[in-house]
Amino acid sequence: MSHLVATFFYTGHLRPAPGTWGSLAALPAAWLVLMAIGPWGFILATLAVFALGTWATAQEIRGRADHDPSEIVIDEVAGQWVALWPVALGAAASGSAYLALWPGWVAAFLLFRLFDIWKPGPVGLADRQEGPMGVMLDDVIAGGLAGMCVLVLAVVWHGVIA
Numbered sequence: 001m002s003h004l005v006a007t008f009f010y011t012g013h014l015r016p017a018p019g020t021w022g023s024l025a026a027l028p029a030a031w032l033v034l035m036a037i038g039p040w041g042f043i044l045a046t047l048a049v050f051a052l053g054t055w056a057t058a059q060e061i062r063g064r065a066d067h068d069p070s071e072i073v074i075d076e077v078a079g080q081w082v083a084l085w086p087v088a089l090g091a092a093a094s095g096s097a098y099l100a101l102w103p104g105w106v107a108a109f110l111l112f113r114l115f116d117i118w119k120p121g122p123v124g125l126a127d128r129q130e131g132p133m134g135v136m137l138d139d140v141i142a143g144g145l146a147g148m149c150v151l152v153l154a155v156v157w158h159g160v161i162a
Contacts, residue, residue, distance in 0.1 A: 002059035012071035022073025082143030
């Protein structure tokens with residue numbers, strides 16, 4: 001069960017770039033969760049994914065020399081979902097369909113991957129932490145940075161350009 005969770009239904013075994021595949025798989029899963037339980041439920045689901053991912057990662061790295069194996073992508077799912085929070089809340093606030101804000105989905109995906117790969121500042125600091133919390137936390141922080149950028153882009157686009 002822990003392997004199923006940690007690899008997000010084996011998405012982490014796709015090559016090349018399993019982290020990107022995990023982030024990409026997080027998008028339709030996010031849409032399904034949003035459709036089922038709305039934006040506040042989505043935020044709670046993200047927290048649940050983080051908790052479940054921390055547990056699964058702990059199980060998967062126990063006794064291994066590699067403390068952040070590439071097939072573990074549940075951290076990307078949690079981070080990608082955090083990056084989507086402004087899109088989910090923005091759609092709900094404006095009464096728009098979630099997919100109507102597709103530029104926000106694209107921006108959240110690209111910005112999350114940028115911060116997850118680049119690992120600036122606090123992302124890199126979290127990445128250097130040992131154990132399952134380090135595996136999970138760097139992606140959540142990258143997602144938070146991506147989400148802030150998505151929010152700024154939305155304000156600029158809708159406030160200045162539109």
